[in-house]
Amino acid sequence: MSYLCPVCEAPFGGGEPLADHLAVTAILHGGDHEAWLDETVADWDGLSSAELGERVVDHAETTDDHEHIGEHSHSEPEQASGLPNGIDSGASTRNAGDSTLDADAQAIIEEARELTREMQGDDEQQES
Structure with a gap:
């Protein structure tokens, strides 16, 4: 299932990618993402991606879209690098x-x- 970030409405293809987005953005930039996490999941900085993902999806809108970073095709799977699509x-x-x-x-x-x-x-x- 895909989710929209509750702060910036960017689409992410699952709870863990959404959690990673929220946490990394909060750590690197602070601002609205950090404030949202502090208010919604007080202990967010001590949770794993999976644990944070389980907690944030309850507050995120679902979507049929997903993360579309860079040019890619859904017909030919690429070798997994552990990085988001297009990176x-x-x-x-x-x-x-x-x-x-x-x-x-x-x-x-x-x-x-x-x-x-x-x-x-x-x-x-x-x-x-």
């Missing part, structure tokens, strides 16, 4: 190390990488 893993890596980013932005990206590594490690341990 090139090489481009993400290059941009993450871009010297045009200030120190705060680079620190946020490194923290996100570390959290991703921890989450992937937790998933691998649960599968064992």
Whole structure:
């Protein structure tokens, strides 16, 4: 099922992608997304994507649309990279190390990488 972000109405193809959008936007930009999470899910910053997703979908409108980032086709499945549609893993890596980013932005990206590594490690341990 697809959901609209309760703050900006962007469409997302599931509870976890919606939760990731809300949390990342809140962390990187604060503002309305952070205020909404603080008011709606007070402990949002301590929840996993799955847990946050379960909590935020109750407050989101459903939609027939889903995340459409970049050019893509529904007829030919692409190899899963773990990144949203249209995001090139090489481009993400290059941009993450871009010297045009200030120190705060680079620190946020490194923290996100570390959290991703921890989450992937937790998933691998649960599968064992």
